[in-house]
Amino acid sequence: MxxxxxxxxxxxxxxxxxxxxxxxxxxxxxxxxxxxxxxxxxxxxxxxxxxxxxxxxxxxxxxxxxxxxxxxxxxxxxxxxxxxxxxxxxxxxxKAVHPLPIDPIGRLESNIDNRLNSRALDLRNQRVAAIFKIRSTVLASLRKTFLEKRFIEITTPKIIGSASEGGANLFSLEYFGKKAYLAQSPQLYKEQMTIGLERVFEIASFYRAEKSHTGRHLSEFTSIDLEAAFMDYTDVIQILEDLVVQVFKDVIANCQTELAILERKLEVPKTPFDRITYSQIISELSQKGIDLKFGDDLMDSHLKLVGESHPGLFFLLDWPMSLKPFYIHPRDDDPKISRSFDLQYGYLELSSGGRRLHDPSTLKARIAEQGLDPASFEDHLRAFDWGMPPHSGWGMGLDRLMTVIIGTDNVREVVLYPRDPERLSP
Amino acid sequence: MxxxxxxxxxxxxxxxxxxxxxxxxxxxxxxxxxxxxxxxxxxxxxxxxxxxxxxxxxxxxxxxxxxxxxxxxxxxxxxxxxxxxxxxxxxxxxKAVHPLPIDPIGRLESNIDNRLNSRALDLRNQRVAAIFKIRSTVLASLRKTFLEKRFIEITTPKIIGSASEGGANLFSLEYFGKKAYLAQSPQLYKEQMTIGLERVFEIASFYRAEKSHTGRHLSEFTSIDLEAAFMDYTDVIQILEDLVVQVFKDVIANCQTELAILERKLEVPKTPFDRITYSQIISELSQKGIDLKFGDDLMDSHLKLVGESHPGLFFLLDWPMSLKPFYIHPRDDDPKISRSFDLQYGYLELSSGGRRLHDPSTLKARIAEQGLDPASFEDHLRAFDWGMPPHSGWGMGLDRLMTVIIGTDNVREVVLYPRDPERLSP
Structure with missing residues (x-):
C-alpha cells in the first residue's frame, strides 16, 4: 500500500x-x-x-x-x-474478476442460495451490510442492558459429556476416545451458576441436529440466555420486556442510515406487552372453531391463527406442566399449570422461559416422570444439594429477534454463514 | 418465596x-x-x-x-x-447438605480437580467468584474498545465443512450424513468478512483436539479475533496494545473489590510495549549459549529463557515465513521474513497475528508450497477474486489474558468448565 x-x-x-x-x-x-x-x-x-x-x-x-x-x-x-x-x-x-458470481450492488436480484454461496461478496450489497451492522448494534444493546441490571457474563461449555436436556437432536462427536455432544443450550450450566453468581447471561452459538427446513430453524444459532436467583418468572419477563424495548430504541437511535437503506420503519414497541395465558388462547381458538383441551400443544397452524389476532409482541403465559421441560416450576395454586412463558411476535416464538424447580427431590421426581435417564443428570443434580436458590430465566433466539427487527421471514438473511441440513459451506 | x-x-x-x-x-x-x-x-x-x-x-x-x-x-x-x-x-x-464436597469459604484448600468437580459450589468462594466477575468486566472492556474503533461484531460458523487451516487437531462430527469439523479459529471467515465489513471482531468459543496437558492449553477456549482491511501489521499491533492497556485500566477502575479479594495489585502496563524481532531474540539466545539459526522455531525451553530477560508484555515481530501459516504476508524488503507478530507475556504467547496475503495467485502458491490440499480451500480462494482488500489481524486467547490479569499459571482457574483430554464433565 x-x-x-x-x-x-x-x-x-x-x-x-x-x-x-x-x-x-x-x-x-x-x-x-x-x-x-x-x-x-x-x-x-x-x-x-x-x-x-x-x-x-x-x-x-x-x-x-x-x-x-x-x-x-x-x-x-x-x-x-x-x-x-x-x-x-x-x-x-x-482487481476483481469480471463477471462476478452475483451483482453486489443489488440491481440484479440473486436468490438466497447464490448469495450465501458468495456471502463475502453479498456483503458488498448495502442492504446486506446494513443487516449485519444492525446485528452488531443489537448485540451491544443487549449486553449493555444486562450489565446495567447487574448480570455477569458467563461462558458455558459447548462440548458436553452427557446427553442432558432430553437428549434428542444433539450432534455427537468423538472426544479423545469418549462420546461427547454439542450443547443445544446452556440451560443446566446457567442454572448451576446462580449458586455462585446469582445473575448470569450468555450470548453464544448453540447447536441442534434437527431436520427442519423452515425460515426460522438453523442447526447452529445464536442464543441469548439469562438466569437469575431470587426471581420469579414475572421478574424475568419484565427484564425481557425492558431488554427488547431497549434494543428497538438503540437500533432506532444508532442505525438510522442502515434502517434507511433497508427502507425499514421501526417503532419502539408499546409497553407493557400483552400478557395472555395459554387458557385464554385455548378459548380464543375455540371461538374460531378449533377445539383444543387443556394440555394440548399449540401446533404451527394454531399459532398462525393466534398470530392473526395478536400480530405484535406478547407474552404467552402459564402453559400446562405436561408440555414443559422437566426443570420448569409449577404454580402453587394449581400444580397442573407452570410458571412459564414464551415471548411471541405474532406466531413466531422468540423466547421461552420460566421459573425453575430448585428443590432437588422434586426435580429428581420430574426427571423420572418425563422418562429421562437420571444418570445423565447426575452432575447437575449434585449441585442442587449445595444451596440452590429459587431461580428463573429464559433463552431467546438472536437470529429470530433479528428477523423481527429487519422484517424478513427467513433467518438465513440475518446469519452470516447459516447451517441447515443441506448447507455446511462455505 | x-x-x-x-x-x-x-x-x-x-x-x-x-x-x-x-x-x-x-x-x-x-x-x-x-x-x-x-x-x-x-x-x-x-x-x-x-x-x-x-x-x-x-x-x-x-x-x-x-x-x-x-x-x-x-x-x-x-x-x-x-x-x-x-x-x-x-x-x-x-437447605444445603452437610458436609459439602469442598469448603466454599476457602478456609480448607481443595485441589483444582475437586473444585472443578463441584464448580457451582466453588463459585461461592469469594476468590473464585471474583475471577469470573473480572472476566465479565474484561469482556465488556474489549468490546467497548472494538466498537469505539469502529469494528463490527460478527459471528462465524463453528461447524465447518472442510478441514481448512492445516486440518490437524480438529474435532470431527457427523453432520446430517456428511463429515464436518469444529472450527479452531474464525481465520478464513474473518478474512473474507473484510470484503464487506472492513473491520470485524468476534469473541467466541473455538476447539482444538490437541492432547496437551499444560496449564495453558484447553480443547475448548475463548478466542478474541480481529481482522481489518487497509491495515498493515503495525496498525493492528497498535490496536492490540491499546486494547490490552484499556482492559487493565477498566479492571483496575471497576474491579477494586475483586482485586482486593484476590490480593492482586494490578498496574497499567507501560507503553509502548517493547517490539523485539525474531532475529534479535536469536542473537540474545546465542549470547546465552543457545545456537539457533534463522528459520529455527523457538521451543518452550527457549521461550522460558526469553521470558527471563523480558518478563512483561512485548511484541515478538518478523518471524521467518517458513514458521508461519500459509496466509501470512512476507515483507517487501526480504521475502524470507514475515509481517507477523506474537504478543508475549514473558514466555507465554497471548496473541498471534500479522498482515495476510490478499493476492489470490500468491495465496494459492503458498497453500501448495505448504503441502496443503487446495481443494479444502476452494470456497475460501473464490472470495479472493471478488475484491479482497489488503488486511491484517490477530487472534488472542481470552483465557490466557485472564491468567495474566489474575496472576495464575493454570488456565483452568479462569474457565468455568474447562475441557481437556481428561475432563469432559461436569
Missing part, C-alpha cells in the same frame, strides 16, 4: 474543503465525460465521488476492484453528494 | 438506618451469644451481618443454606461491618 488511509468516507465532509485525504474502498461505478472521469468508491461507511481529471485513469478498473485514492476535498454540483474528491493519485490494490 | 428481595447487600448502607429491607443469600456463619444470634449472609455483592433476637432462629441452619431475611437496618459495633440488619423474619428457601 503506497498510502495510509486517513479517513473513513463518512468522516469526510465539506468542512475539510481544500484538505488532502486518503480513502480506501471498492469501485462502484465509473463514467467518462470527455477528459474527465467520475468514479464512485464505497467503503463500509459510505460512498464518495472521485473526479479524475489531470492524472491518468488506471486501465481496466473493473467494478469491485479495491483502490486507494489520495486527493483533495472540494465542493460538488452532484445532487447525491455533499463533497467530491479531486484525485491526485490512485493505487489499485486488488 | 414469601418476600421479594429489595436490595443487593452492597446497595445497603447505614444511610438506610431504620428502613426495612429484604435480602437473599447464603448462610456463611452463625454464632449464638446467649439469647442473641449473629448470622452472616452472603450474596454475590457482599456479606451482611444479621442480628436474630426477638424472633425464633430457624432450626438446622446449615452453612450455604439459602435464606431470605426481612429486617431493619441499624448501626453496629462490629468491626467488619458498616451496618447490621435486625431480623424480623427469616425464610429458609433451600
Amino acid at each position: 503506497k498510502f495510509k488511509k486517513t479517513h473513513d468516507i463518512d468522516q469526510i465532509s465539506i468542512s475539510l474543503e481544500g484538505k488532502q485525504v486518503v480513502i480506501g474502498g471498492w469501485v462502484e461505478d465509473l463514467r467518462k465525460l470527455g477528459k474527465m472521469s467520475f468514479l464512485t468508491v464505497r467503503d463500509v461507511t459510505g460512498l464518495a465521488q472521485i473526479i479524475v481529471k489531470d492524472i491518468a485513469l488506471p486501465e481496466d478498473l473493473t467494478r469491485q476492484t479495491v483502490i486507494m485514492v489520495q486527493g483533495v476535498v472540494q465542493g460538488t454540483k452532484a445532487r447525491d453528494f455533499a463533497y467530491e474528491i479531486k484525485a491526485e493519485a490512485i493505487d489499485i490494490l486488488t | 414469601k418476600f421479594k428481595k429489595t436490595h443487593d447487600i452492597d446497595q445497603i448502607s447505614i444511610s438506610l438506618e431504620g428502613k426495612q429491607v429484604v435480602i437473599g443469600g447464603w448462610v456463611e456463619d452463625l454464632r449464638k451469644l446467649g439469647k442473641m444470634s449473629f448470622l452472616t449472609v452472603r450474596d454475590v455483592t457482599g456479606l451482611a451481618q444479621i442480628i436474630v433476637k426477638d424472633i425464633a432462629l430457624p432450626e438446622d441452619l446449615t452453612r450455604q443454606t439459602v435464606i431470605m431475611v426481612q429486617g431493619v437496618v441499624q448501626g453496629t459495633k462490629a468491626r467488619d461491618f458498616a451496618y447490621e440488619i435486625k431480623a424480623e423474619a427469616i425464610d429458609i428457601l433451600t
